[in-house]
Each structure stands twice: as structure tokens, then as C-alpha cells.
Amino acid sequence: MSDRFAIWLKVRGLGLALAVVRDLRDVRPPATAEELEQFETDALAGFVLARASAGLADGTIRGDVGHLEQMRSWFGRPVR
Numbered sequence: 167m168s169d170r171f172a173i174w175l176k177v178r179g180l181g182l183a184l185a186v187v188r189d190l191r192d193v194r195p196p197a198t199a200e201e202l203e204q205f206e207t208d209a210l211a212g213f214v215l216a217r218a219s220a221g222l223a224d225g226t227i228r229g230d231v232g233h234l235e236q237m238r239s240w241f242g243r244p245v246r
Contacts, residue, residue, distance in 0.1 A: 210234065 197205070210231065217227045 206238075 213234070214227055214231065217230060218224075
């Protein structure tokens with residue numbers, strides 16, 4: 167058995183398949199300022215909860231959030 171055939175068998179054995187994926191950007195309208203603000207708030211809350219559940223100290227989390235806020239203000243727009 168050749169090496170090429172052995173590799174093909176390994177890939178086939180993994181159950182890999184092709185999937186059809188479509189782009190949703192042409193279906194949805196652009197996000198409003200309010201939707202971006204809500205997304206940012208949810209993402210930041212999830213970040214804080216994840217850091218807290220990992221056992222990080224409040225001061226460390228506060229510093230991380232401060233860095234994220236500095237980055238957002240540097241860009242001058244919501245971070246997407």
C-alpha cells in the first residue's frame with residue numbers, strides 16, 4: 167500500500183465532509199449604534215465573568231477591563 171493511499175484512508179476514516187456555508191452579511195442590515203453598544207456590553211460582561219470564574223483577583227480584572235477601554239477609546243469606535 168502506498169503512502170498516499172494510507173493518508174487517504176486516514177482522512178476518510180476521520181469522517182470529514184464538505185459543508186455548504188452561505189454569507190449572512192448580505193441578508194442582515196448593518197448593526198445600529200444601539201445594537202453595537204449592547205453587543206459590546208454583553209461581550210465585556212462575558213469577559214469579566216470568565217475571568218472571575220477562573221479565580222482572578224478583582225484588581226486584575228479591573229486592570230484588564232481598563233486596558234480594553236483604553237483600546238476602544240484609541241480606536242474611537244466600538245470594537246467589533
